[in-house]
Amino acid sequence: MTQEETKEQEERKLTPEEIEARSEELMQFYKERVSLLDQQVAYERLITEIDELRMRSLIAQVRFANLMADAPKEGEKTAEVKK
DSSP states (O other): OOHHHHHHHHHOOOOHHHHHHHHHHHHHHHHHHHHHHHHHHHHHHHHHHHHHHHHHHHHHHHHHHHHHHHSOOTTOOOOOOOO
């Protein structure tokens, strides 16, 4: 845009009817976007739940592996702790 075009737009005042029309256009725009955003929120929640379940599974596997690593093997004597 040139400076003249910008100046013309600044000088032009919107009528109440134009303001109302633009408000309605904006409301329609936002209504259309809200349904898209609702779907995105649902998607993000599902992805988060899946990630949390994977993390819990991994933690359970690590705990089990640590438990099995600490368990004495058959035939081995456990060391006695002296007080």
